[in-house]
Amino acid sequence: MATTALDQQRAHATAGHAEKSGLWSWLTTVDHKRVGILYGATAFFFFLLGGIEAILLRIQLGSPNSTFLSPDTYNQLFTMHGTTMIFLAIMPLSAMFFNFMIPLMIGARDVAFPRLNAFSYWVFLAGGLFLNSSFFFGAAPDQGWYGYANLTSRQYSPGMNVDFWTLGLQILGVASLAAAVNFFVTILNMRAPGMKLMRMPMFVWMSFITQVLLLLAFPVITVALILLMFDRFFGTHFFVPSAGGDPLLWQHLFWIFGHPEVYILILPAFGIISEVLPVFSRKPLFGYAAMVFSGAFIAFLGFGVWSHHMFTTGMGPIADTFFALTTMLIAIPTGVKIFNWLGTVWGGSIQYRVPMYFALGFIAMFIIGGLSGVMHSSPPADLQQNDTYFIVAHFHYVLFGGSIFGLTAGAYYWWPKMSGRMLDETLGKVHFWLMLIGFNLTFFPMHILGLNGMPRRVYTYPEGLGFETLNQVETVGSLILGLSFVVFLFNIFKTARGPRNAPADPWNGATLEWAIPSPPQEWNFAEVPAVHGRDPLWEAKRERGGPLPEPPRVSGEGIHLPNPSIWPLVAAVGLTGVMVGVMTLHIVGPWGVVVGLSILFFGVYNWAFEPAG
Amino acid sequence: MLLRTAAPRPLRRWVPVLFLLALLVGACSPEHYAQTALRPLSDFAKIGDDIQTTTIWWAFGVFVLVEGALLYAIFRFRGKPDDPEPQQVHGNTAIEIVWTVIPALILAAIAVPTVKGIFETSARPPADALKVEVIGHQWWWEFRYPDLNLTTANEVHIPVGQTVSFRMGTADVVHSFWPPRFAGKRDVFPNRETRLWFKAEAAGEYPGQCAEFCGIQHGRMAFRVKAQTPEEFQTWVSHMQTLGPKPPPAAEAPTAGDSVQVASAGASLRQAGASQDPQYATGEKLFQAKGCVGCHSLTAFNAPKGMIGPNLADVGARSYIGAGSFKNTDETLARWIQNPQAMKVGVLMPNLGVTAEEAKSLVGYLRAHQ
Numbered sequence: 001m002a003t004t005a006l007d008q009q010r011a012h013a014t015a016g017h018a019e020k021s022g023l024w025s026w027l028t029t030v031d032h033k034r035v036g037i038l039y040g041a042t043a044f045f046f047f048l049l050g051g052i053e054a055i056l057l058r059i060q061l062g063s064p065n066s067t068f069l070s071p072d073t074y075n076q077l078f079t080m081h082g083t084t085m086i087f088l089a090i091m092p093l094s095a096m097f098f099n100f101m102i103p104l105m106i107g108a109r110d111v112a113f114p115r116l117n118a119f120s121y122w123v124f125l126a127g128g129l130f131l132n133s134s135f136f137f138g139a140a141p142d143q144g145w146y147g148y149a150n151l152t153s154r155q156y157s158p159g160m161n162v163d164f165w166t167l168g169l170q171i172l173g174v175a176s177l178a179a180a181v182n183f184f185v186t187i188l189n190m191r192a193p194g195m196k197l198m199r200m201p202m203f204v205w206m207s208f209i210t211q212v213l214l215l216l217a218f219p220v221i222t223v224a225l226i227l228l229m230f231d232r233f234f235g236t237h238f239f240v241p242s243a244g245g246d247p248l249l250w251q252h253l254f255w256i257f258g259h260p261e262v263y264i265l266i267l268p269a270f271g272i273i274s275e276v277l278p279v280f281s282r283k284p285l286f287g288y289a290a291m292v293f294s295g296a297f298i299a300f301l302g303f304g305v306w307s308h309h310m311f312t313t314g315m316g317p318i319a320d321t322f323f324a325l326t327t328m329l330i331a332i333p334t335g336v337k338i339f340n341w342l343g344t345v346w347g348g349s350i351q352y353r354v355p356m357y358f359a360l361g362f363i364a365m366f367i368i369g370g371l372s373g374v375m376h377s378s379p380p381a382d383l384q385q386n387d388t389y390f391i392v393a394h395f396h397y398v399l400f401g402g403s404i405f406g407l408t409a410g411a412y413y414w415w416p417k418m419s420g421r422m423l424d425e426t427l428g429k430v431h432f433w434l435m436l437i438g439f440n441l442t443f444f445p446m447h448i449l450g451l452n453g454m455p456r457r458v459y460t461y462p463e464g465l466g467f468e469t470l471n472q473v474e475t476v477g478s479l480i481l482g483l484s485f486v487v488f489l490f491n492i493f494k495t496a497r498g499p500r501n502a503p504a505d506p507w508n509g510a511t512l513e514w515a516i517p518s519p520p521q522e523w524n525f526a527e528v529p530a531v532h533g534r535d536p537l538w539e540a541k542r543e544r545g546g547p548l549p550e551p552p553r554v555s556g557e558g559i560h561l562p563n564p565s566i567w568p569l570v571a572a573v574g575l576t577g578v579m580v581g582v583m584t585l586h587i588v589g590p591w592g593v594v595v596g597l598s599i600l601f602f603g604v605y606n607w608a609f610e611p612a613g
Numbered sequence: 614m615l616l617r618t619a620a621p622r623p624l625r626r627w628v629p630v631l632f633l634l635a636l637l638v639g640a641c642s643p644e645h646y647a648q649t650a651l652r653p654l655s656d657f658a659k660i661g662d663d664i665q666t667t668t669i670w671w672a673f674g675v676f677v678l679v680e681g682a683l684l685y686a687i688f689r690f691r692g693k694p695d696d697p698e699p700q701q702v703h704g705n706t707a708i709e710i711v712w713t714v715i716p717a718l719i720l721a722a723i724a725v726p727t728v729k730g731i732f733e734t735s736a737r738p739p740a741d742a743l744k745v746e747v748i749g750h751q752w753w754w755e756f757r758y759p760d761l762n763l764t765t766a767n768e769v770h771i772p773v774g775q776t777v778s779f780r781m782g783t784a785d786v787v788h789s790f791w792p793p794r795f796a797g798k799r800d801v802f803p804n805r806e807t808r809l810w811f812k813a814e815a816a817g818e819y820p821g822q823c824a825e826f827c828g829i830q831h832g833r834m835a836f837r838v839k840a841q842t843p844e845e846f847q848t849w850v851s852h853m854q855t856l857g858p859k860p861p862p863a864a865e866a867p868t869a870g871d872s873v874q875v876a877s878a879g880a881s882l883r884q885a886g887a888s889q890d891p892q893y894a895t896g897e898k899l900f901q902a903k904g905c906v907g908c909h910s911l912t913a914f915n916a917p918k919g920m921i922g923p924n925l926a927d928v929g930a931r932s933y934i935g936a937g938s939f940k941n942t943d944e945t946l947a948r949w950i951q952n953p954q955a956m957k958v959g960v961l962m963p964n965l966g967v968t969a970e971e972a973k974s975l976v977g978y979l980r981a982h983q
Contacts, residue, residue, distance in 0.1 A: 071829050071958055144826045150803065151786040151828060156751075241803035247787055248802060282692065287704040312789060312824075313800045314807040317735040321728050328720045328727075335716040336709070342682055343708070349692025349699045360687060367679050371672040378668060378723060380661035380730035383797020384650040387789060387824040448641050453648030453793045455824045458832035462938070465820065466646035469636075 030114035036100030043092035062475035082145030104513035107192025122572030131168035141165035149239035206271030269406025281348025294333035354428030358409035365401025390450025416502030434484035441477025574600025657811035749788030766923030792821035835937025857914030896978020
């Protein structure tokens with residue numbers, strides 16, 4: 001099979017695969033690893049931006065009646081902080097690992113649709129720039145990340161702020177959906193021989209479930225945003241009460257998306273932790289099947305709990321009861337996961353390397369977030385907790401203590417594989433301790449403030465309500481938290497100047513990505529591996545009776561790779577052009593949209609008829 | 614030095630932690646917070662508080678056990694790179710069933726009072742409840758007493774020991790009415806009535822505020838709950854009912870449900886004795902000339918509906934102005950009248966070009982409205 005005439009011809013064309021470099025090679029890349037690095041770099045930039053926004057918010061709240069920020073600026077910053085962290089930081093940081101790691105972990109040479117993959121990234125980048133360009137117009141979104149109607153109507157938000165948000169999220173939704181299709185197919189179709197579904201690494205499983213959630217949840221927000229766009233631009237009244245529209249409809253649509261979105265943000269981190277804990281405990285994951293099914297169960301239930309964000313709307317006792325009980329149910333599979341992680345560590349031989357610090361920190365912090373979650377599953381109690389800093393504390397324990405700790409564990413764990421360099425262990429541990437202390441100083445007091453009457457999303461608070469002390473503590477904490485990431489950045493830059501010193505398997509890994517050189521060559525696997533169990537590399541090492549030899553870097557002659565393509569980028573520019581056209585409808589008429597659509601069709605047409613390889 | 618020899622090392626290490634803990638405990642005490650939800654003063658709030666207390670204890674117990682197990686594992690199973698491979702355990706069905714069932718039982722223990730609490734808090738208030746209409750506005754609160762024909766703003770007076778039934782809506786965007794000492798929050802919607810009730814158990818003045826983001830001044834959309842003894846409340850009602858376009862004779866003081874239609878809107882209030890004050894007379898003219906009257910009503914009894922600005926019939930007696938934002942002194946009131954945009958940027962009241970002298974007169978005029 002490997003020696004047909006066609007194969008020989010292709011082999012000739014791609015013989016040698018010289019290391020590609022230069023700007024053009026990045027603009028046209030369809031290599032999942034490069035796309036992953038682009039995702040990671042972009043998302044980390046947005047993460048730092050969102051973090052700076054957060055520190056500005058914290059400085060404003062550090063003292064009562066502060067005038068550090070104007071109310072308008074504060075509202076823009078808290079909206080952009082939430083929107084950025086969710087859509088431009090945590091989701092694409094997960095996408096970085098999907099991109100870089102999934103093909104490696106399942107023994108594939110690339111994703112199923114490499115050009116679609118590049119398209120996803122460019123659309124994400126364009127969406128992020130579109131959203132943040134609003135700052136240059138002094139019109140950043142200012143209505144909160146869940147944009148409750150009818151505050152978002154033209155009447156009450158006449159500026160461009162909400163337009164940037166509506167259209168920006170729409171662009172980002174396209175990126176998420178395209179990527180979800182891609183990874184869904186990749187995981188189902190591209191696994192190495194012998195890698196049955198129940199042999200997949202847990203990170204791949206959790207990523208797979210995440211793609212299903214994306215595929216089912218994003219269409220809902222897409223519809224909601226289209227309705228909002230029509231309300232704002234074309235005079236419809238879906239959410240306009242004076243014409244019979246219903247603002248409550250928005251809340252339902254938003255949270256039917258919004259709650260699964262929470263699991264989209266946390267499940268990849270669950271997966272990362274489930275990779276890191278076994279490796280550094282030198283023990284297989286405890287209760288593999290239970291981990292798979294609890295992840296799937298969480299995702300399934302995630303579509304049946306959305307109204308627990310809406311207990312204060314007065315839905316009536318039957319609806320309240322239903323959503324309270326489904327919400328409580330979610331705690332069971334979540335508990336199973338935490339216990340299984342404990343079971344993994346229990347009886348192990350724990351190697352205290354930096355990824356393990358963050359993974360254990362994840363468990364400790366996520367427990368707190370999970371327990372406060374159970375507390376507001378009870379509507380009579382949630383009537384007090386909802387929309388206070390207690391909620392802010394809860395979701396930061398889940399999204400920072402959970403997702404960010406998990407993603408950081410993943411960053412330290414896979415950094416050698418992605419960059420070919422080991423990060424500095426001491427700096428890594430400094431990063432961990434600063435982050436743990438800063439995180440808890442920032443967010444733990446919010447529980448207390450929330451229960452004691454501090455509502456969220458207020459740009460200031462008066463003296464005399466008792467909020468001063470703990471807010472001050474939180475502000476100090478946020479600065480420490482910021483400092484921890486300065487240490488991380490320093491670590492990255494310091495080691496980047498050093499040699500590429502990472503071996504193929506620095507941690508005694510269990511999964512396939514550690515069988516190939518660090519960083520991997522463009523084709524990943526010179527020979528497609530055969531898989532016989534859940535921890536293929538551990539099995540190989542056991543069979544051999546010791547570590548595997550360092551895999552050689554090979555020429556890659558004869559390996560078919562997809563051609564680079566500029567058309568995904570062109571199509572992404574066109575798509576964004578359409579949205580810019582919508583923004584400028586009142587200035588240039590439909591011509592902006594026409595130009596955007598033309599570029600989009602031009603890109604897609606050339607993409608469709610481009611020779612694939 | 615003495616400490617170094619006297620205290621064992623591990624103990625000294627905990628000194629800063631203990632100090633922080635002490636600070637935290639001090640800052641945690643609900644008594645420290647005027648707006649706390651942890652010291653409920655009504656039947657309604659106590660339902661939620663009881664459930665919350667239950668779940669806090671369960672959560673605390675689980676927290677200690679699970680974090681304890683984690684910490685134990687962290688210290689107990691510390692390994693070295695050259696240690697032999699630990700026993701390869703893949704799972705244990707019995708244990709996994711146990712740790713699935715136990716959380717389920719704990720959740721059941723929370724679910725039972727939760728469902729009970731949901732139905733209790735959703736119950737209809739008794740028929741003799743005092744009815745209050747709450748109308749959210751960007752960024753202030755309107756309170757109407759339909760059976761008493763009274764309207765006021767930003768300070769809601771309620772009697773202790775009688776259930777108050779709130780029916781709520783909004784004049785513009787979604788807000789959320791939240792008096793933490795008395796009840797959890799309830800969102801208010803356009804074209805959709807939401808309800809809340811509670812029976813206050815203690816007299817006093819308590820803060821509350823909007824809890825749903827509603828625009829630029831969401832942060833300054835507070836209100837006060839003035840819980841009064843039944844007698845004080847009755848006195849307040851009788852007094853407020855005299856603040857009408859045509860003060861009704863005492864004998865004809867309206868009882869619940871009748872004489873609603875006596876309003877002759879637009880007439881201004883005359884306070885006995887107040888008209889002698891020259892400031893008052895000037896202020897009264899300015900109130901017309903500066904257009905204040907276009908947005909603010911000065912009648913509490915049979916007040917016109919649909920006004921854009923807060924009702925000012927008893928503004929002179931209120932504790933705060935600007936929707937619970939600033940202490941109601943002559944100085945803040947004068948500043949507000951001259952330049953509301955400087956105090957609460959984005960507020961719908963424009964700067965009306967009032968001079969300091971004019972503001973003084975207006976303050977004199979408004980102060981008389983008590």
